[in-house]
Amino acid sequence: MVSRPDDHPDAKVPPEEFFGRLNLEFMIHELKDPLAVIETGLRTLLERPEKTGPLTERQQRTLERVLRSSRKARGMIYSLLEVGRSEAGQFHYALFDPVAATLTALREAYEAYVGSLAGNESLFERTAEQIAFFETRNITVSAVTATDWQLAQDAEKFRQIAGNLIKNALQYRRQKLTVRIYQQDNALKLEVCDDGPGIDKAHHLLIFDRYARPDACAELNRKGHGLGLAGARALARCLGGDITLTSAPDQGASFCLWLPGKPELVGVCEM
Numbered sequence: 552m553v554s555r556p557d558d559h560p561d562a563k564v565p566p567e568e569f570f571g572r573l574n575l576e577f578m579i580h581e582l583k584d585p586l587a588v589i590e591t592g593l594r595t596l597l598e599r600p601e602k603t604g605p606l607t608e609r610q611q612r613t614l615e616r617v618l619r620s621s622r623k624a625r626g627m628i629y630s631l632l633e634v635g636r637s638e639a640g641q642f643h644y645a646l647f648d649p650v651a652a653t654l655t656a657l658r659e660a661y662e663a664y665v666g667s668l669a670g671n672e673s674l675f676e677r678t679a680e681q682i683a684f685f686e687t688r689n690i691t692v693s694a695v696t697a698t699d700w701q702l703a704q705d706a707e708k709f710r711q712i713a714g715n716l717i718k719n720a721l722q723y724r725r726q727k728l729t730v731r732i733y734q735q736d737n738a739l740k741l742e743v744c745d746d747g748p749g750i751d752k753a754h755h756l757l758i759f760d761r762y763a764r765p766d767a768c769a770e771l772n773r774k775g776h777g778l779g780l781a782g783a784r785a786l787a788r789c790l791g792g793d794i795t796l797t798s799a800p801d802q803g804a805s806f807c808l809w810l811p812g813k814p815e816l817v818g819v820c821e822m
Contacts (some may be wrong), residue, residue, distance in 0.1 A: 562648050586625050589704040594619040615666060622663035626718065626779070635816075642789070647706040649739050650694045652683050653732055656713035657692070661685075664721040689789040703813045708786050715779040716806045723747035723804070737812035738792075742807040750798040758796065759784045785806075 596603050597614055606614070658675065662668055665688075668675075675681050680693045702709070720728045724745035731742040734763050750758055784794045792810035 569653045578593055582628055583625070585653075586628070590618065590621050590625070609637075619663065619666070621633075624664055626714075634784065642705045642708065644703060644708065645706055646701040647709075649702045649709065649741070650678060650696060650732055652693070652706055652710050653694075653713050653730065653741060654678065657681075657685065657690070657717055659710075659719040659729065659815070660714050660721055661688075661690075662684050664718055681791075691727070691729045693730070694732045696732065700734055702739055703791055704810055708790060709810070712783045712786050712794075713741060713743075714806055715783040716808065718740070719780060720745040720747075720804070735809075739808075739810045739812065740807040741810075742805055743808075744803060746803040749800045749802045750796065750797075750804055751800055754797070755796050780806075 593614055596606070597611065597618065600606065608810075638755045654675075658668060658681075675684075678694070682694075685692055717728075717730065720743050724747050727740070729744040730739075733740050780794075787794050787808055787810065790810055792808065795807045795809075796804065797807070798804035
């Protein structure tokens with residue numbers, strides 16, 4: 552093992568300061584590629600038995616669990632990236648359909664937290680077919696907007712916010728999940744409701760803190776982090792909107808995203 556000379560600039564730097572100098576965004580980007588390779592390999596094993604050979608039931612369950620964990624890790628990485636980019640004020644605005652974007656976020660969240668949708672791709676060509684499909688999975692989607700109404704916002708950031716709210720609901724629901732999308736004047740409201748353990752009012756602000764996990768949620772024996780909800784609210788506020796929470800113990804939780812129809816940038820995005 553080759554040691555650093557005593558006069559090396561990093562020789563006397565404490566470990567915490569040394570690692571603090573590393574480019575976090577670069578490291579996060581570097582993690583994305585190996586995770587993508589892992590996911591691709593797992594999907595091939597699960598979805599192409601003619602290439603890799605048949606799996607036993609136990610092998611299939613194990614690989615599906617590993618794939619879900621890989622997708623969760625990818626979601627955490629994207630959450631870290633989006634929090635950093637929102638604080639740096641990096642946005643791209645264009646007109647887009649918020650209903651279609653929400654359904655895309657729902658599909659991605661479902662695959663990450665529930666299971667693969669392989670074989671059902673043909674069902675996702677039309678909005679009505681997608682809504683009917685998720686209804687059979689105890690996920691109700693209600694969309695009430697003006698015909699052809701589009702949102703003038705950052706579509707990728709919107710999907711990130713919607714995805715984090717939906718992932719949170721999928722993680723804590725007992726059975727049902729409801730997603731409502733509706734237009735209020737020229738603003739958009741997206742409500743994501745679950746029938747989970749609920750959150751005590753004393754924890755309503757804490758739930759949006761990074762890494763926070765209220766005791767009420769821990770009853771479901773879930774492990775996680777607060778980056779998703781913290782990042783979602785930070786992004787919403789950067790776009791001129793906000794996220795509110797309505798919940799009580801044993802009464803589920805309802806997160807409501809409000810966004811103006813046109814971008815209203817704020818100067819600083821606070822977490």
